[in-house]
Amino acid sequence: MLKDGKIWVANNESGENVFLLPKMANRHGLIAGATGTGKTITLKVLAESFSDMGVPVFLADVKGDLAGMVQEGVDSEDMQKRIQKFGLEEAGFDYQKYPSTFWDVFGEKGIPLRTTISEMGPVLLSRILGLNDLQRDILSIAFKIADDNELLLVDTKDLKAMLTYISDNNKEFAAEYGNISKVSVAAIVRAVVSLEIAGGDKFFFEPALNIKDWFTTGEGGKGMINILDSTSLINNGTLYSTFLLWMMSELFETLPEVGDLDKPKMVFFFDEAHLLFADAPKILMDKIEQVIKLIRSKGVGIYFVTQNPRDIPDGVLAQLGNKIQHALRAYTPSDMKAVKAAADSFRENPAFKTADVIQELSTGEAICSFLDEHGTPTMCERVKILPPQSLMGGIDDSVRDKEIKGSVLYSKYFEPHDPDSAYEFLQRKGIEDAKEAERLKAEELARKEKEKEEAAAAKAKEKEEAAEKRKQKQRIKTVGNAVVGTVGREVGKGLGGKFGKFGKTLGGNLGASLGRGILSTIFKT
Numbered sequence: 001m002l003k004d005g006k007i008w009v010a011n012n013e014s015g016e017n018v019f020l021l022p023k024m025a026n027r028h029g030l031i032a033g034a035t036g037t038g039k040t041i042t043l044k045v046l047a048e049s050f051s052d053m054g055v056p057v058f059l060a061d062v063k064g065d066l067a068g069m070v071q072e073g074v075d076s077e078d079m080q081k082r083i084q085k086f087g088l089e090e091a092g093f094d095y096q097k098y099p100s101t102f103w104d105v106f107g108e109k110g111i112p113l114r115t116t117i118s119e120m121g122p123v124l125l126s127r128i129l130g131l132n133d134l135q136r137d138i139l140s141i142a143f144k145i146a147d148d149n150e151l152l153l154v155d156t157k158d159l160k161a162m163l164t165y166i167s168d169n170n171k172e173f174a175a176e177y178g179n180i181s182k183v184s185v186a187a188i189v190r191a192v193v194s195l196e197i198a199g200g201d202k203f204f205f206e207p208a209l210n211i212k213d214w215f216t217t218g219e220g221g222k223g224m225i226n227i228l229d230s231t232s233l234i235n236n237g238t239l240y241s242t243f244l245l246w247m248m249s250e251l252f253e254t255l256p257e258v259g260d261l262d263k264p265k266m267v268f269f270f271d272e273a274h275l276l277f278a279d280a281p282k283i284l285m286d287k288i289e290q291v292i293k294l295i296r297s298k299g300v301g302i303y304f305v306t307q308n309p310r311d312i313p314d315g316v317l318a319q320l321g322n323k324i325q326h327a328l329r330a331y332t333p334s335d336m337k338a339v340k341a342a343a344d345s346f347r348e349n350p351a352f353k354t355a356d357v358i359q360e361l362s363t364g365e366a367i368c369s370f371l372d373e374h375g376t377p378t379m380c381e382r383v384k385i386l387p388p389q390s391l392m393g394g395i396d397d398s399v400r401d402k403e404i405k406g407s408v409l410y411s412k413y414f415e416p417h418d419p420d421s422a423y424e425f426l427q428r429k430g431i432e433d434a435k436e437a438e439r440l441k442a443e444e445l446a447r448k449e450k451e452k453e454e455a456a457a458a459k460a461k462e463k464e465e466a467a468e469k470r471k472q473k474q475r476i477k478t479v480g481n482a483v484v485g486t487v488g489r490e491v492g493k494g495l496g497g498k499f500g501k502f503g504k505t506l507g508g509n510l511g512a513s514l515g516r517g518i519l520s521t522i523f524k525t
Contacts, residue, residue, distance in 0.1 A: 001386055003091055007049040009042075009324075010368060010383035011086055018383050020046070020322060022053060022263035024371040026301040028292065028319055031269075032309050032342065033326025038364045039305055040065055042324055043269050044388040046303070050267050051098050051223040056215050058226045060244065062234050062271040068391030069225050070100045070403050082387045096389050099218020100225040101407050102400060105203045105243065109229040110404060111413050114205045117153040118143075120246055127284050128200070128242045129191035138184050141177045142166055152421035155204045156196050161423040163189050198236045203243070206417040211250050213409055215266060223266075234272060241275040245284070248291045248302065255298040265299035273304035274311035289315045309342045317345070321371040324385075327361035343367075346380035357382055 001008045006019040031046075033039050044066065047057045059066050073079070073095040083093060104110030117125065122143045126136040142162050146153050153159055163185050166173055170180040192200075216224045233240045248268070258265065270276065276288065292302060296319075304312060304320065308328065312320070323346065330336045343354035346369050358367055361382075369380040404410060 001045070001049055001088070001091065001093065001389070002052050007046065007053075008091070008386065009045060009049075009370075010366070010385045012381045012383050018368060018370070018381060020049075020370045021373060022055075023260065023373070024321065024375065025050070025055075025267060026261070026264040026296050026299055027321035027371055027375070028296065028301055029303040029322035029324070030309060030312065030317070030320040031303060031305045031324045031326075032307065032311075032328075033361075033366070034307055034329050036363065037326035037361065038366070038385060039326055041364065041388060041392070042326070042366065042385050043271070043303075043305055044069070044390065044392070045386050047225060047267075047269060048098060048389055050264070051225055053263055054217055054221050054223050055264050056217070056223040056226065056266045058214060058228070058247075058266065058268040060228050060230050060240075060269065060271045062230045064229070064231045064394045065392070066227055067100075067102070067229075067395045067400060068393050069098045069227065070399065071391040071395060072097050073387075073389050073391050079387060086384075086386055088386070093389065098225050098390055099222050100227055100403065101409060102227050102229060102404050104229040105233050105239075106199050107202060107414075108232070109400060110227070111407060111410055112202070112205075112416070113209055113228065114203055114413070114416075115208045115243075115246060115250075116206065117155065117159050117204050118146075119208060119250070120204070120242075123283060123287070124242050124246055124249070127245075127280070128195060128238055129188065130238065131188065131191065134181070135184050135188050135191075138180055139188055141173075141180060145173065145177065146422060151425055152419065154206055154419060154421040155423075156192055156201050158422040160189055160192055161426045163192070165426050195239075198239060199232075200239065203239070206419055207413055209413070211247070211254055213412075230271070234275075237275045237278065240272075241278070241280075244270055244276055245288060245291075248295065249287070251300055252291050252295050252298060255295075255300065257297050258299045259297060261299050264301045267301040267303065269303045269305060271305045273306040274308075276304075277311070277313055277316075285313060285315075289313070289319075292316050292319045308338050309345060310338050321375070321377060323369050323377075325358060325367045327363075327365070328358050330359055347377045349379045349381065352382065354380060 003017065003019070006021055007025070008017050009020050010018045012018055031039050031042050040063070043059070047059060047066075047069070050057050059069075061067060075095065083089060102110035103113040105113050120128075122136065122140040126139055129135075129139075131139060142159070143153065145151075145166055146162055151158075151162065153162060166180055167182050167185040170182060170185075173180060195201075214224065214226050218224050230240060233243070251266075255265070277285070280288070295302065303322075304316075306312065309317060309325070325342055325346070328335070328339050328342060330339045339358055340355050343358055346354055346367060348354065354367060361367070364385050366383055366385060367380050368383050369377050372378055
């Protein structure tokens with residue numbers, strides 16, 4: 001709730017108002033406390049106040065109880081007591097609804113929220129897929145090859161097609177990009193298939209979210225409250241955390257530097273924040289800390305909501321200037337250390353022992369410390385959080401459906417679009433390569449057939465020439481036999497005639513035989 005241009009969050013034990021200064025709201029914050037201590041109410045009070053200032057808000061709705069933002073709060077005896085206790089009537093408190101846009105990665109309880117494989121990048125994608133160092137390097141190579149060949153990686157089938165392509169042609173890529181193990185590629189593909197089963201095939205698609213569409217206002221100039229339904233997404237902690245990190249990175253890379261403003265350009269609330277940091281590799285932790293440290297200058301405030309401050313790494317926790325600590329329960333020595341650590345993160349108040357009070361807080365109470373106008377943390381105070389003005393709890397499916405379809409962004413993002421990207425290109429290339437291979441194969445078969453025909457023709461010609469030679473020899477032999485035989489007979493007759501008629505006949509026959517024998521020897525037949 002706003003009062004005198006400041007965010008009225010709570011009242012302290014003396015009944016004094018406790019404010020969060022809008023110009024310090026982009027210094028980030030923490031809302032922590034055990035289950036059932038009032039974290040969600042605190043989140044709603046802050047989100048409503050930012051919206052009242054015209055500041056857009058993002059909420060990760062893990063339990064489904066933030067959707068009530070779109071409906072007015074319901075009066076009750078308990079609410080009347082709280083209104084009177086805080087003196088809210090005089091401050092203009094009234095039940096109201098807030099302009100909200102529902103989003104859902106799976107497109108079931110909100111407008112489909114999508115991004116592309118390329119925009120996610122290999123580092124964050126490796127986090128989703130749970131890849132080891134070698135597999136992460138190969139995935140980066142796949143992205144590099146896609147960039148070098150101007151191939152769009154939009155969805156998971158693009159990524160699988162690209163991985164299969166570089167695996168099939170790994171020898172060709174080795175000289176320029178290094179060795180690419182087919183075994184490692186196969187492991188990455190299996191991880192991608194697993195991601196598809198978990199819903200990644202819906203998250204990675206076009207049209208991708210234009211983050212600037214969240215920087216809008218609704219009726220009365222109130223900041224639009226963008227509510228991401230995470231009731232299903234939270235079951236895949238890795239996908240949930242990586243999506244949130246991608247969103248912060250996208251903001252950081254998209255928004256210009258604006259320095260310190262009178263109020264934030266946008267504020268994000270991340271529930272179940274511990275999932276962002278669970279089992280995150282160092283490269284990812286470095287990225288998170290970088291974004292948290294630098295995004296303040298972009299005019300963006302980030303508030304983490306979690307059960308225990310120790311869920312947040314020290315490097316990130318140190319950047320959270322505005323803190324609201326609800327009750328923590330200490331049942332074990334480890335719990336006591338956590339309570340003490342939470343207490344030590346506040347600027348000490350001599351009026352009470354912070355560690356003891358944290359354990360005594362009832363629902364709706366908190367220890368809080370906000371940054372003053374100089375950026376210095378105020379002394380911590382024990383406070384009671386104001387009630388929200390919108391409905392506490394979930395909403396009917398019919399109300400949700402009406403809100404979803406009534407959004408101006410529904411028509412822009414509802415229908416998926418599958419552009420011409422790596423998958424389609426590689427499919428065409430595969431068809432063209434197959435056609436080329438078929439053509440080359442046909443040419444090779446034709447060449448071999450031609451060679452076979454030419455060889456057969458040459459052999460036939462050789463046979464014909466040999467037959468012709470034999471025929472010619474036979475003709476010469478026949479003519480020769482006749483001529484030589486005749487000559488031999490006549491010579492034989494002449495020689496044998498001297499011995500009478502018998503000698504003439506014998507000489508003629510011998511002369512003919514001798515002539516033919518000599519001719520046969522000459523032709524070797």
